[in-house]
Amino acid sequence: MRISARELLRQLLDSDSFISWDRPPVTVAASPRYRAELHKAELAAGADEAVLTGEGLLRGRRVAVIACEFGFLAGSIGVAAAERIVSAVERATELGLPLVASPTSGGTRMQEGTIAFVQMVKIAGAIATHKAAGHPYLVYLRNPTMGGVFASWGSLGHITFAEPGALIGFLGPRVYKALYDRDFPEGVQVAENLYHSGVIDGVLPVSVFRRIAHRALSVLGCVPDPVAAEPGWAVPMHQVANAAPDVAAWESVRISRRPGRPGIRDLLRHVTQRVPLSGTGQGESDRTIVHALARFRGQPCIVFGHDRSGQQGEHTMGPAALREARRSMALAQELRLPLVLVIDTVGAALSKEAEERGLAPEIARCIADLVTLDTPTVSVLLGQGTGGGALALLPADRVLAATHGWLAPLPPEGASAIVYRDTAHALELATAQGIRAADLLADGVVDRIVPEFPDAADEPVDFARRMVAAIADELTGLRTRPLAEIRASRHTRYRRLGLPAP
Secondary structure, three states: OOOOHHHHHHHHOOOOOOEEOOOOOOOOOOOHHHHHHHHHHHHHHOOOOOEEEEEEEEOOEEEEEEEEOOOOHHHOEOHHHHHHHHHHHHHHHHHOOOEEEEOOEOOEOHHHOHHHHOHHHHHHHHHHHHHHOOOOEEEEEOOOEOHHHHOOHHHOOOEEEEOOOOEEOOOOHHHHHHHHOOOOOOOOOEHHHHHHOOOOOEEOOHHHHHHHHHHHHHHHOOOOOOOOOOOOOOOOHHHHOOOOOOOOHHHHHHHHOOOOOOOHHHHHOOOEEEEEEOOOOOOOOOOOEEEEEEEEOOEEEEEEEEOHHHOEOOEOEOHHHHHHHHHHHHHHHHOOOOEEEEEEEOOEOOOHHHHHOOHHHHHHHHHHHHHHOOOOEEEEEEEEEEHHHHHOOOOOOEEEEEOOOEOEOOOHHHHHHHHHOOOOOHHHHHHHOOOEHHHHHHOOOOOEEEOOOOOHHHOHHHHHHHHHHHHHHHHHHHHOOOHHHHHHHHHHHHHOOOOOOO
């Protein structure tokens, strides 16, 4: 059963909070037959066009909303509907309101021909302007969302979720059948498949999307929440900074590989307002990483990092993961949010597929994007930091490391194989290459060491809370600095790396 526009708004918004922005639809050229179709559609749908717009409260937060009405000529978008959408987007931008859009449509309106088709350009343009102004744009796709609607404003959300079982795609199955005289493959244009393929962020009923949207807007609002620390929540901050016991490099490597060592998912259990994201939005997804919106002790940010639990054998970070990393960078910059990057990897993927899909160029693009990003960044060396997969997430304004975090161009065994043609000298190479957190601190690669007492695997909860507190502290400090100063400091930092102090 399809959800009507009014039912969608009833479930999404607080009771009796919706205020319509709609004016009578603009007049379009129409044949008598089309005019009759419009009149019939209005009576059937109880709406004067295929879209309703306005504002309301979402758990007390003021938002602008756009909802398609499929009952009006299959939710098709013509000139009048497009004008209503664009006017609502422009008003939301002017008022500085976040925008929640819920398309359901067969596409552009065939009765109006090409002029309806090109309306998608002005809708996409208005949304691009809204996003460029730093305002959130959330999308909830309903059943069905097809054609030009999906290929324009249905696919531009900062985050995008869909109704369970929704038919979502570009070319409709009926059109495909007519054009090619065969059925479109089953299960492709289904919300769940698009989620698993990395096109959308999740599949949720409206009631759950309401909660997720509220969480997301809490983070995307950019305003820190005052959060009081729980008793014993974390070690006092003066004990967190730069604790660097003299542990042998190989011992840190060994400890970092312990199965029980906490990873990014353990950190995220101690943050608030977490909204998991998925995929590049362009049909790729990599389960060796985690991507989310979150607040670290009240500080809003985008989080991206390696998931140690998702790396098995040769299954490590591939090109798709790096493209997801670049999505997180773009989101952070567009939404004016800090970016937190977590490094915990045995290395980037070594495979034919990874090479052919551009692994090395994606590492290069990640590094280039990070060193020029127009938003504050914090990188966390949580465990293993091997090769280009680690380097791609390293160059931040502030770099933290766990006591036994380390960074190296190859695992010590690989470095030994290159230098000595065996792996027997791994311990020696680990020491000589200066891979330890303490060495990285001395070399200016790392700014701060978060202690393990003595090993994070033996105190996973306390360590995770301690690291979250340290990240929050860094985010708080970065928020007080002008962006121009942050960019200049970042440039100087990496320009001087490896050179003697002036």
